[in-house]
Amino acid sequence: MARMWPVDGVIGENGGFFFRRQPQGHGLERHFWHSLADQESTRDRLKEIADIVRTKFGTARLAEDQPFRLTSLAFAQPDTPTDVAAIVAALREAGANVTVNNLWILAWLGNYDKLAMSRRILSAHYNLDIDRDPQQVLYAGDSTNDAPMFAFFRHSVGVSTVVRYLAEIPKPPNWITEGPGGAGFVEIADAVIAARSGS
Template structure:
């Protein structure tokens, strides 16, 4: 993991897709700065597709996909993908589970919530749970023992789970940020494996970003990644000087400079 300031113009010259975590990667302390929003617009104007890949609930993703300068949003840690349709006031919605599988997963989530409420009465659903369609989010307990207890109940129920800087997340299905990102990149945008490594950039800040850090070649951790480095099984290639959105702006600037440089050399 090297400081982003050390990268050369050549590093990101082939990037065509910027995938990024949202909470505390685009935002900082829960707020989205104007310069970060502007960076998203600048990337799009350079014909780079921008896709937030977040654990945030469907309700948040709906708003982002409709109104932000992005090409779509992967939400709930891989459970769904929303993007604008040809009619800019409508969305196309793609879910990891469809039909009967989606109904079964919904029933499993309801049962898990009941089980956790019974076995761990201190556990609290996240305030945004009512906006979720494919996952369960709990406020993260401060005590490591309680985190372990929550993890154990989720595992025993047969669910997947992870933590980020806001939530303890649980869902039913063999997917995560990476598997849904690969599905979208391949099925919607036609990328093949080699192109994923040369053309895709990912930025994040938390434990649930580890699969993305482990798979993609071009990755960045904003500076707060240092808070969870000891727990990360895979580390990003680069680290920004700034936290949250300011770190993302550093990355956008580096990508755009590399793109301009590559065009001048043609």
């Protein structure tokens, strides 16, 4: 996404990293929440936690893209809420932070989330202090792992699929689109363009 999309940068894996395409060419600037010294031990511990969970729950299945994840674990959601809750509990017992989105049970190590990394990156790379000027940001999301962002930003939007998770989000987004996913994002973009043009 950081290489191919028309965006300035991408915060990934619930705040574990920030990638930005270099001004010239297709190289990437890579910034991680954890220091270089801590990254290897963090990955090793995540692997240990994954093995613990898979041993405890024979049906626990890592996401197909887990080999490409750099800072987190992702388990496919089981069929029943009880099994989801059991895996979440096991991950927390092992010392991981956990959230659930519309596809995965996500786990990571470290005192961060999307909001903490956004605060760091917007300050360091875009000279924006969101604690002083939060209204400069419009945030869109779709599930429970977006809860910190919905709670912080006044201009928060959930695409329509977020309604499945509203009972689990302490402060819901201030607006919800009619369409899901990309269609919802187009609604958001159209609203911003219309506001800028005064129409």
